[in-house]
Amino acid sequence: MRSEFLPFSRPSISEEDISAVGEVLRSGWITTGPKAAEFEHTFCEYVGCRSAIALASATAGMHLVLKGLGIGPGDEVITPSMTWVSTINLIVLAGATPIFADIDRDTLMISPGSVEESLSPRTRLIVPVHFAGAAADMAALRKIAVRSGVALVEDAAHALGTHYSGEHVGRGGTSIFSFHPIKNITTGEGGMFCSDDRELVDRISRLKFHGLGVDAYDRHTQGRSPQAEVLEPGYKYNMTDMSAVLGLRQIARIDGFIKKREALAVRYRELLSEMDEIMPLSVPSDTTRHAWHLFIVRLDIDRTGLGRDDFMGELKERNIGTGLHFRAVHLQRYYKESMGTHRGMLPITEWNSDRICSLPLFPDMTFEDVDDVVEAIKEVLSK
Ligand SMILES: *Cc1c(COP(=O)(O)O)cnc(C)c1O
Helix, strand or coil, X not given: CCCCCECCCCCCCCHHHHHHHHHHHHHCCCCCCHHHHHHHHHHHHHHCCCEEEEECCHHHHHHHHHHHCCCCCCCEEEEECCCCHHHHHHHHHCCCXXXXXXXXXXXXXXXXXXXXXXXXXXXXXXXXXXXXXXXXXXXXXXXXXXXXXXXXXXXXXXXXCCEECCEECCCCCEEEEECCCCCCCCCCCCEEEEECCHHHHHHHHHXXXXXXXXXXXXXXXXXXXXCCCCCCCCCECECCHHHHHHHHHHHCCHHHHHHHHHHHHHHHHHHHCCCCCEEECCCCCCEEECCCCCEEEEECHHHHCCCHHHHHHHHHHCCECCECCCCCHHHXXXXXXXXXXXXXXXXXXXXXXXXXXXXXXXXXXXXXXXXXXHHHHHHHHHC
């Protein structure tokens, strides 16, 4: 057994990253400023998107998008229940109604057929998730969105560096990335809103900072009146330069991070291929580059007679950390009580929600760490 605990994720922070943050701290300008602007620019170049706005989190980005699109009471938003709770929470907080679409059993991507069935005259927006670092079926989803006149916003929190049909996720349309410490690059906390919709970009750059239309840095450097006026009431969701400088340093290394993640994933797949009780996700054929944000497997609970939560507990006892991405939102207490959602509504989501588990995967992991994880799984299953 391992003597040292292996977490399921750990950010790759170099001494140079730490120095760069130190330099910002010493510079006299620590909030939104030149580093945030440079990070936005570099991000656009990497992803190929037209505009990017650095924010305090991806959750902030989703809040701003819902506001920017004017989504509120009476509106419906189609999303998977197999997603992070932030999306659903914000839809509800906006006064709108989340409509849960089911997913593909082996990729966890929202199923275009289920989206189609969830459409109604009240549908305003569809929010697919690019799950685990693979890409959702965008061709089908874009077709549905265009035909029904509904907006499409991609949750790309897992997908920095993912290619869909040869193109970077986020290059066209509107998408939101996250830089939470477990994501492929981190800024401590942070997010990026990307869009080629000029009107929405303008609205969101206004809403992200009090609705002033300028941020603190603009006011400081460009001699604009410090008494800038409110154009509409906005929020306080700007990214600080302390965070942005970390993002700049991290995005320069993203391709190396992904390469390492991929090599680790290949080893997992090889070693796990002999274990019938463990079923990794499959990779959609139009994912031309997988960013390997997560390595998710499903435990065959019927065959093993062992529940997933107990499986995670057994691994923890053997010093192996795991994650759960995600527990289906429609089965969580608030949603069951307030919306009457229940088991049986989304069979494929529920099947996965009971069985999924994310194994350790991060760039500083070694191949021996992967071997340790697989050994521990074997031991747990042979008990
Ligand atoms: C992490 C995550 C988010 C939220 O990102 P934050 O930056 O933590 O707000 C949203 N959606 C998915 C799928 C995520 O994994």
